Each structure stands twice: as C-alpha cells, then as structure tokens.
Amino acid sequence: xxxxxxxxxxxxxxxxxxxxxxxxxxxxxxxxxxxxxxxxxxxxxxxxxxxxxxxxxxxxxxxxxxxxxxxxxxxxxxxxxxxxxxxxxxxxxxxxxxxxxxxxxxxxxxxxxxxxxxxxxxxxxxxxxxxxxxxxxxxxxxxxxxxxxxxxxxxxxxxxxxxxxxxxxxxxxxxxxxxxxxxxxxxxxxxxxxxxxxxxxxxxxxxxxxxxxxxxxxxxxxxxxxxxxxxxxxxxxxxxxxxxxxxxxxxxxxxxxxxxxxxxxxxxxxxxxxxxxxxxxxxxxxxxxxxxxxxxxxxxxxxxxxxxxxxxxxxxxxxxxxxxxxxxxxxxxxxxxxxxxxxxxxxxxxxxxxxxxxxxxxxxxxxxxxxxxxxxxxxxxxxxxxxxxxxxxxxxxxxxxxxxxxxxxxxxxxxxxxxxxxxxxxxxxxxxxxxxxxxxxxxxxxxxxxxxxxxxxxxxxxxxxxxxxxxxxxxxxxxxxxxxxxxxxxxxxxxxxxxxxxxxxxxxxxxxxxxxxxxxxxxxxxxxxxxxxxxxxxxxxxxxxxxxxxxxxxxxxxxxxxxxxxxxxxxxxxxxxxx
Amino acid sequence: xxxxxxxxxxxxxxxxxxxxxxxxxxxxxxxxxxxxxxxxxxxxxxxxxxxxxxxxxxxxxxxxxxxxxxxxxxxxxxxxxxxxxxxxxxxxxxxxxxxxxxxxxxxxxxxxxxxxxxxxxxxxxxxxxxxxxxxxxxxxxxxxxxxxxxxxxxxxxxxxxxxxxxxxxxxxxxxxxxxxxxxxxxxxxxxxxxxxxxxxxxxxxxxxxxxxxxxxxxxxxxxxxxxxxxxxxxxxxxxxxxxxxxxxxxxxxxxxxxxxxxxxxxxxxxxxxxxxxxxxxxxxxxxxxxxxxxxxxxxxxxxxxxxxxxxxxxxxxxxxxxxxxxxxxxxxxxxxxxxxxxxxxxxxxxxxxxxxxxxxxxx
Numbered sequence: 001x002x003x004x005x006x007x008x009x010x011x012x013x014x015x016x017x018x019x020x021x022x023x024x025x026x027x028x029x030x031x032x033x034x035x036x037x038x039x040x041x042x043x044x045x046x047x048x049x050x051x052x053x054x055x056x057x058x059x060x061x062x063x064x065x066x067x068x069x070x071x072x073x074x075x076x077x078x079x080x081x082x083x084x085x086x087x088x089x090x091x092x093x094x095x096x097x098x099x100x101x102x103x104x105x106x107x108x109x110x111x112x113x114x115x116x117x118x119x120x121x122x123x124x125x126x127x128x129x130x131x132x133x134x135x136x137x138x139x140x141x142x143x144x145x146x147x148x149x150x151x152x153x154x155x156x157x158x159x160x161x162x163x164x165x166x167x168x169x170x171x172x173x174x175x176x177x178x179x180x181x182x183x184x185x186x187x188x189x190x191x192x193x194x195x196x197x198x199x200x201x202x203x204x205x206x207x208x209x210x211x212x213x214x215x216x217x218x219x220x221x222x223x224x225x226x227x228x229x230x231x232x233x234x235x236x237x238x239x240x241x242x243x244x245x246x247x248x249x250x251x252x253x254x255x256x257x258x259x260x261x262x263x264x265x266x267x268x269x270x271x272x273x274x275x276x277x278x279x280x281x282x283x284x285x286x287x288x289x290x291x292x293x294x295x296x297x298x299x300x301x302x303x304x305x306x307x308x309x310x311x312x313x314x315x316x317x318x319x320x321x322x323x324x325x326x327x328x329x330x331x332x333x334x335x336x337x338x339x340x341x342x343x344x345x346x347x348x349x350x351x352x353x354x355x356x357x358x359x360x361x362x363x364x365x366x367x368x369x370x371x372x373x374x375x376x377x378x379x380x381x382x383x384x385x386x387x388x389x390x391x392x393x394x395x396x397x398x399x400x401x402x403x404x405x406x407x408x409x410x411x412x413x414x415x416x417x418x419x420x421x422x423x424x425x426x427x428x429x430x431x432x433x434x435x436x437x438x439x440x441x442x443x444x445x446x447x448x449x450x451x452x453x454x455x456x457x458x459x460x461x462x463x464x465x466x467x468x469x470x471x472x473x474x475x476x477x478x479x480x481x482x483x484x485x486x487x488x489x490x491x492x493x494x495x496x497x498x499x500x501x502x503x504x505x506x507x508x509x510x511x512x513x514x515x516x517x518x519x520x521x522x523x524x525x526x527x528x529x530x531x532x533x534x535x536x537x538x539x540x541x542x543x544x545x546x547x548x549x550x551x552x553x554x555x556x557x558x559x560x561x562x563x564x565x566x567x568x569x570x571x572x573x574x575x576x577x578x579x
Numbered sequence: 580x581x582x583x584x585x586x587x588x589x590x591x592x593x594x595x596x597x598x599x600x601x602x603x604x605x606x607x608x609x610x611x612x613x614x615x616x617x618x619x620x621x622x623x624x625x626x627x628x629x630x631x632x633x634x635x636x637x638x639x640x641x642x643x644x645x646x647x648x649x650x651x652x653x654x655x656x657x658x659x660x661x662x663x664x665x666x667x668x669x670x671x672x673x674x675x676x677x678x679x680x681x682x683x684x685x686x687x688x689x690x691x692x693x694x695x696x697x698x699x700x701x702x703x704x705x706x707x708x709x710x711x712x713x714x715x716x717x718x719x720x721x722x723x724x725x726x727x728x729x730x731x732x733x734x735x736x737x738x739x740x741x742x743x744x745x746x747x748x749x750x751x752x753x754x755x756x757x758x759x760x761x762x763x764x765x766x767x768x769x770x771x772x773x774x775x776x777x778x779x780x781x782x783x784x785x786x787x788x789x790x791x792x793x794x795x796x797x798x799x800x801x802x803x804x805x806x807x808x809x810x811x812x813x814x815x816x817x818x819x820x821x822x823x824x825x826x827x828x829x830x831x832x833x834x835x836x837x838x839x840x841x842x843x844x845x846x847x848x849x850x851x852x853x854x855x856x857x858x859x860x861x862x863x864x865x866x867x868x869x870x871x872x873x874x875x876x877x878x879x880x881x882x883x884x885x886x887x888x889x890x891x892x893x894x895x896x897x898x899x900x901x902x903x904x905x906x907x908x909x910x911x912x913x914x915x916x917x918x919x920x921x922x923x924x925x926x927x928x929x930x931x932x933x934x935x936x937x938x939x940x941x942x
Contacts, residue, residue, distance in 0.1 A: 078811045078812055078813075078814065078815075079811050082808075082810070082811065082813070149810065149811075151808050155732075155733060155807075155808070157731070157732050157733070157749060158732040158733065158808070158809060158810060161731070161732065161915075162810065163913075245748075245749040245750025245751075246749075246750075248750075249750075250750065250751075251733055251748055251749065251750070252748060285639070285647065286646065286647050287647040287649065287650060288650045288651070288652040289652070290651065290652065290653060290654075291652075291653045291654075291658050292652065292653065293653070294653075294658050294662070316735060316744050316745055316746050317746045317748065318745065318746055318748060318751070318753045321680070321681060321684050324680065325677050325680065325681075328673060328676060328677060328680075329673055329677075332669040332670075332672075332673050335665075335669065336662060336665070336666060336669075339661070339662075339665055340658070340661070340662050342628065343658075343661045344658070346628065346631050346632060346635070347654075347657075349631075349632070349635035349636065349639065350631075350635055350639070350649070351639060351647060351648040351649035351651075352635070352639050352647045352648075352649075353639065353641040353645050353646055353647040353648070354635070354636060354639045354640045354641060355640070355641075355643055356636065356640055364632060364633075364636055367628075367632050368629060368632060371624075371625060371628055371629075372625065375621040375624060375625060376621070378617050378620070378621065378669075378672065379614065379617050379618075381672075381673070381676070382613055382617055382672050382673065382675065382676030382679075383676040383677055383679065383680035384606075384609065384610050384613055384675070384676045384677075384678070384679025384680050384682075384683065384742075385610055385613050385614050385617065385676060385679075386676070387610070387679075387680065387683060387742065387743060387744050388610050388614075388739070388742040388743075388744065390744055390806070391735060391737070391744070391806040391807060392737075392806065452597070452598065455598045455599060455614070456598070456599065456600055456739070457600050457737070457739025457740075457802070457804070459737060459804045459805070459806040459814075460806070460808075461808040461813060461814075462813065462814035463813070463814045464814045464815065465814065466789070466802065510643075537652070538650075539646075539647070539650070540646070540650065543644065544643050544644025546643075546644070
C-alpha cells in the first residue's frame with residue numbers, strides 16, 4: 001500500500017506492485033514471452049510489432065515525399081515509386097492501422113477495464129498474434145521478392161496481370177484477416193460474458209463500446225476480404241473468370257467485393273480511436289463525459305451504417321445512376337453519428353478542469369484534425385463534386401486527415417495515456433507536449449496543401465507531375481519531414497522514459513475506469529478480487545496527491561443507489577458473475 | 580507526355596482561382612458552385628468548433644486536483660437538436676450533387692461522337708473514317724460524347740478544366756459527355772515555327788506539348804490525365820484537349836491527319852504513326868529495352884520466339900505483329916500488345932514498315 005494513500009478505503013488505491021507480481025517481471029526469458037497467455041504481454045508484443053510496421057511505413061512515406069520534391073521525380077524510377085507507394089499503403093493499412101488500437105491497446109486494456117483476469121480465450125489471443133506475425137512475414141517476402149506495385153487495393157485486372165508478388169501479399173493480407181477476426185471474436189465474447197458484477201452495458205467505459213462495435217465489424221466484414229483475396233489468387237493462377245475481362249470476368253465486381261470489406265474496415269480503424277478520445281477528453285477534463293448514451297449508440301450506428309456505403313468508392317466506375325445516387329444518400333447518413341461525437345466531446349470540455357497533459361494535447365489535436373477529415377468527406381459524398389475530386393490528391397488529403405490525423409493521433413494519445421499503466425514509468429511531460437506540437441504543425445503543413453492540389457486537378461499515385469503543382473508538392477514534402485521529426489521526438493520521449501522515467505503512480509491522470517484501480521504496471525493476475533464498479537465517468541470521489549503525483553479515491557466506490565459498500569462477490573471474474 | 584525539367588512561361592491550366600483550374604465546360608461552373616457551397620458549410624461548422632475547442636482548452640485549464648465547474652452528464656434536447664438540424668444541410672448538398680451528377684450522365688441527342696481507346700500508357704482518339712490521333716479535339720459549344728474502351732487494365736479519363744471524369748473498364752464501353760465553352764487559342768506562326776525547329780534540333784524531333792504549352796499544330800490546350808492507377812507510366816499517361824472555335828476548323832484539322840499527305844514519304848509518315856498511335860510507349864528507337872523490343876535495327880534481324888521457333892523480322896513478320904501481335908512473340912517479352920486490326924490501313928502499315936527499315940539502315 002502506498003504510504004501516501006489517504007483514502008478511507010485503501011483497497012481502491014493500490015500501491016506498488018512487487019516484482020513477483022509485476023506482469024513484466026514475474027517471469028523472464030524469451031520463452032516466457034513467446035508462449036505467454038497473458039493478454040498484457042500479448043498486447044506489448046503487438047505494440048512492438050505494429051510500431052515496427054509504422055516505422056517502416058513511415059520511412060516509405062518520407063521516401064515518397066522526398067521523391068515528389070521535384071516534378072520529374074527525384075529518387076526513384078516510375079516502377080520503384082509505384083512499389084514504394086503500394087508498400088506504404090499496404091503496410092500502414094494492414095499491418096499498422098487496423099491492428100493498432102484494437103490489438104495492441106485493446107488487448108492490454110479490455111480485460112483490465114472489465115476487472116477480469118484475461119480475455120475469454122487466451123490461446124486464441126496468442127494465436128491471433130502469431131497470425132499477425134505470419135501475415136507480416138508474407139508482406140516482407142513480397143517486399144524482398146519482386147515487390148508489389150498494385151496499390152494497396154489490388155484492383156483487377158492490373159493485379160491479375162502484373163508480374164510482381166501479388167499472391168504473396170494477398171495471402172499475407174488473407175492471414176492478417178484471420179488475426180483480425182480472432183481478435184474481434186475474442187473481444188465480443190469477453191465483453192459479453194466477463195463484465196464484473198454491477199457493470200451493465202451502460203456502465204461500460206466508452207472505449208469498450210467502441211471496441212465492441214469494432215469487433216462486430218471485424219467478425220462480419222473480414223471474411224468477405226478473405227473470400228475476395230482467395231478469388232483474386234484463383235483468378236491469377238487458375239483464370240476462373242470472375243474478375244478478369246480476358247476470361248469473361250468483370251473488374252468492377254472485384255471493386256464491390258473489395259470495398260464491401262474495406263469500407264467497414266475504415267470504421268475498424270476509426271471507431272477504436274473514438275473510444276480512446278472519449279476516455280482522454282473526459283479523464284483529462286476531470287468531468288463527466290457529455291452524452292454517454294449518444295456516444296455509445298453512435299458507435300453502433302456507425303458500425304451498422306458503415307456496411308451500406310461501400311459504393312461511394314466507385315462513383316466514377318460506371319455503376320448505374322440510381323445505384324450511385326442511393327450510395328451518395330447513404331453516405332451522408334454516416335456523417336451524423338460522427339458529428340454527434342465531436343459535439344459531445346466539445347461539450348465535455350466546457351466547464352471542465354482541464355489538464356493539458358500530453359494525452360490531452362493529442363486529444364485536442366485529434367478533435368481539430370478529425371473534424372477537418374470528416375467535413376472534407378462531405379465534398380466527396382456530393383456526387384457532382386466527387387466526379388471532379390475522385391482519385392485526386394483531395395482524396396489523399398481527406399483520408400490522411402481521418403486515418404492519420406484521426407486514428408494515428410488517437411493511438412499516440414492513448415499510448416501516452418496508458419503508457420504509465422503499461423510500463424510503470426512516467427514520461428517527460430514537456431517532451432510529449434513538444435512532440436504533439438511538432439506533429440500538429442507538420443501534419444497540417446503536409447496535408448492541407450494536398451486539398452488544393454486535388455481541387456486543382458492533380459491525380460493521385462503519380463510518380464511525376466506537371467510543374468504547375470510543384471510549389472504545393474514541395475510545401476507538402478517539407479511538412480512531411482517536420483511530421484516525421486515530431487513522431488521521432490514522441491518515440492524518443494517514450495523510449496527515454498523506459499530507462500530514465502520516474503516510477504508511475506497507480507492513477508497519474510485521475511481516471512475512474514477500473515484500470516486505474518490496478519497498480520502500475522498491473523500484477524499478472526490484474527485483480528486479486530473483482531473490483532467494484534461505479535459510474536466510469538464520475539470524478540467527484542477523487543483527490544489529488546501532489547507529492548506522489550497521484551489521484552486517490554477518497555471514498556469507497558459504491559454502486560449508485562446501493563447506499564452501502566457492497567461485499568466483493570466471491571466468484572472469479574471470468575465466470576461472469578455466475579455461480 | 581508532359582516532361583518537366585523546365586519552367587514554362589505559360590501553363591495550360593493555370594489557375595484562375597485559388598481552388599480550381601480554368602472553368603471550361605458547361606459542367607464546371609455548377610461543380611465549382613456546389614464545391615463552394617460545401618466549403619461554406621464546412622467553414623460554418625469548422626470555425627465555431629475550432630474556436631470552442633481552443634477557447635475551452637485554455638479557459639478551463641485548471642491546476643490538478645481542482646474540481647470541474649460542472650458535472651453535467653447530458654442534455655437530451657440539445658443533443659437531439661445537434662443531431663437532427665445538420666441533417667437538413669446534408670439533404671441540401673446531396674440534392675445539389677445528385678442534380679449535377681444526373682446532368683453529366685446522358686448526352687443530349689445529336690452530340691458529336693469521339694471514340695476513345697486507352698492502353699498502357701496512352702490514348703488513341705478515333706475521329707471516324709480511319710482518322711486516329713492521341714490528342715482529343717473538340718468543337719466549342721458543341722456537346723461531345725466519348726465512347727471509351729480499354730485494351731488492358733482500368734484507366735480513367737479526367738479533364739480538370741471540364742470537371743469531368745469517368746473510369747474506362749476493360750470488357751465494356753463506358754461513356755461520358757461534356758460541352759466545352761472555352762476554345763483554345765492558336766499561337767503565332769513564328770512561335771510555332773521556333774518550337775518546331777527547337778523540337779527537331781534539340782529533342783530528336785519529338786514535339787512535347789508540355790514543353791511549349793501548345794500542340795504541334797500551335798493550339799493552346801487543356802490537360803487530360805489518366806486517374807486510375809495503371810502501372811509503370813501511369814503518371815505519363817497524359818494527353819491534351821484542344822477545343823476548336825468552329826466545326827470547319829476541326830474538320831480542317833482532321834483532314835490534315837486523315838492519311839499520308841501529298842509529298843510525304845512513307846518513312847516520314849510511319850514515324851508520325853509511331854508517335855501518334857502508341858507504338859512509342861512500348862518500343863524505343865534507340866535500342867533501349869521497353870515493354871516490347873526496340874525498333875532500332877529490328878528489321879531484318881533473326882528473332883527467336885517464345886514458342887521456340889525462329890525467323891527473320893521481315894515485312895510479313897512486322898505486318899503480322901501489328902495485326903496479330905500475340906502470334907509470334909520475341910523471346911523474353913510478354914504477349915501484351917493489343918491488335919491493330921481494322922485500325923490501320925494498308926498504306927499505314929506499309930509506312931510503318933518503311934519507318935522500321937529506315938531505322939535499320941545498317942542491315
């Protein structure tokens with residue numbers, strides 16, 4: 001128990017964790033990681049994997065922007081450029097963004113937030129990590145083989161005729177799909193069956209709502225990707241004649257198949273980010289989240305509506321006019337739940353007690369960048385305007401604002417937020433804030449000019465371009481280098497904290513979701529007994545301990561309305577409260 | 580093809596406004612107006628959101644441990660209001676967009692027709708009566724319908740100045756139409772003369788419209804891009820759009836390209852066909868290896884074929900390679916060339932053979 005604990009109920013204010021209990025130290029050696037079933041260690045392994053992918057994808061992005069400093073191209077031949085932008089996209093989408101929040105942070109947080117000891121199926125969890133590794137190996141094999149030059153979308157008939165390693169890469173994506181399905185399945189079962197006594201659906205932290213919605217999409221949509229990629233492989237090897245017009249196939253069918261997965265996949269990427277932002281905004285404002293139910297329902301609404309709008313990737317492909325117009329109308333419906341969230345987050349800030357910590361700075365960046373990303377989506381939903389903007393840099397800028405300004409920034413914010421919990425170390429607050437500032441400036445400098453490039457008619461995926469676009473391209477490139485430096489600073493701050501960081505207290509930010517009732521880092525069993533669940537956003541019972549840099553629960557957390565401190569239920573958490 | 584290691588004095592699609600290239604079709608004003616409508620709606624939301632975001636972040640910044648001024652958890656009427664009210668704006672812009680889209684679908688009756696063939700990595704426009712040319716030539720204020728096909732992968736035809744775009748999917752015909760409202764001006768004869776001379780002396784006779792910002796006939800132009808990724812030279816799959824002031828002007832231009840002109844030798848005309856009909860994107864004339872074998876010293880050489888057979892590249896072989904390109908493919912190359920059957924006259928083929936012979940003088 002911490003000597004600074006002043007709460008009456010010390011059970012809610014854990015102190016330091018002993019080395020024999022610390023999940024990072026209770027066993028050692030490579031094998032203790034390779035064969036671990038501990039969701040926290042699996043989460044850390046995912047984190048290392050996806051950050052490595054992010055680094056590789058990021059270096060490729062730097063190479064792209066360096067190449068585009070000159071209208072005729074600076075670094076690469078056309079062929080090499082096509083491979084670089086394809087790998088940048090494929091690595092970022094399949095290896096980084098899709099697994100980033102659910103697999104790395106989700107694995108660590110879902111059971112801890114539920115007060116459980118682990119996910120429902122720990123072995124499935126480990127196997128999904130190894131599927132991720134296998135998929136990544138296929139991508140590396142494609143990279144080292146004859147490369148890949150199809151774009152991350154593998155559009156036919158280009159992908160069935162190019163002589164690069166399409167089969168290796170698509171098989172990699174196929175395997176990664178299973179990793180994603182297994183993770184989703186695991187979380188659905190975990191959240192359905194392992195919530196602790198007292199945690200009703202509407203007392204779940206919003207991060208869990210977001211994770212749940214994401215998991216539904218993963219389980220329902222990813223199999224379609226698997227089917228599509230298998231058909232693509234069959235078309236390439238056996239010429240079954242479904243996608244390739246040379247064998248009486250239809251290339252547009254491939255686009256329908258592909259986007260039926262890949263559009264929902266956009267929400268696999270962004271929904272968990274919404275979950276993180278809901279936590280960050282509320283905790284660092286020390287104020288109850290505004291409109292909990294609207295936020296929770298809007299996650300589900302996005303997950304379901306996201307299945308109905310895939311056609312908006314194909315407005316120029318020659319679908320019938322009626323189909324095109326219907327898809328345009330449906331597309332606008334998705335914007336409503338996203339807007340609801342932005343308004344609710346703003347209302348949460350209002351009259352809060354805001355601490356401009358590093359995670360909060362990232363959350364504020366997110367709100368600004370994501371709002372731009374969301375609003376520019378309106379231009380693309382409007383049919384006549386999309387005919388002009390389709391496949392130009394406007395699209396590139398739009399989805400980077402959503403995917404990178406949204407998901408990646410939220411992921412970074414979440415990483416800083418839960419870093420003390422995961423590693424037991426505090427990072428340099430100033431360093432983190434500086435990184436956020438550089439990233440924010442660099443990001444806008446990179447992608448704002450691209451909107452103008454797009455509306456002026458610059459097509460995407462061009463290795464060379466007309467000289468009238470040179471100035472904006474160069475501005476964008478210098479912005480990208482600044483962005484790269486900002487991310488590097490963030491990385492240095494985090495790595496530095498591992499070696500020189502102060503010991504983290506149990507609750508450095510003042511959160512009241514269950515993970516803050518665990519020590520930092522948590523013991524390998526998470527909780528000795530099932531924690532008591534209150535309102536996840538009721539901050540009134542917290543006090544600030546200046547000396548320890550820690551927030552403390554002043555009163556025992558009591559179920560609202562119960563009036564008495566409940567006896568801990570003597571049933572293991574993973575039994576879901578059933579005797 | 581628009582090459583770029585220079586700074587042109589005049590740029591074809593130089594921007595008239597901050598956001599857009601020149602507005603040159605009857606669609607473009609409508610698209611621009613809708614774009615600006617959406618833009619102002621975005622500003623309407625973005626500005627208050629940004630102000631609120633940064634104002635709240637500073638105004639309510641407090642020392643750690645100080646409680647928040649309010650713990651309000653929801654306000655249902657407010658939340659319903661901000662969920663429902665923006666929907667009306669969405670309906671408005673959806674309708675505007677759909678109307679603009681429908682306008683671009685069916686071409687009016689009596690529209691002029693141009694056939695478009697796209698291939699890796701170039702364009703061939705079919706003006707009827709055996710006249711083919713990589714440039715798209717139109718008449719001002721005359722609706723024109725393009726019937727487009729692709730001989731290999733998906734391409735997409737995009738003319739920024741017209742705000743018009745449509746994918747070209749192999750295995751089907753895709754159509755688009757537009758009505759140009761700005762015609763291309765002609766440069767002075769002296770300027771054209773100087774450019775033609777420069778191209779001949781300094782650039783192996785290859786006239787690059789991007790370098791001079793006018794075509795080899797002296798017209799200013801609008802850019803036409805491929806916007807569906809199609810492989811190696813996707814970014815060079817560009818051509819130009821010239822809008823003639825009158826039908827008579829276009830007819831005169833078409834006549835100029837309707838076959839070998841008086842006094843033109845077959846080899847000279849063959850060179851023009853080589854440049855215009857897409858040969859140049861796959862066959863070099865300097866011996867370098869591209870998608871297909873180089874034409875330098877090609878005529879009369881012994882060829883080994885992928886079938887294992889071998890033979891001499893004589894007149895009959897070249898003719899067969901143009902009409903049935905996949906019949907005998909030189910070893911080491913892919914059978915990817917499209918057939919030109921029905922697209923080249925006997926005189927055209929004869930001219931190309933004569934051009935190949937001229938490149939194989941040593942044989």
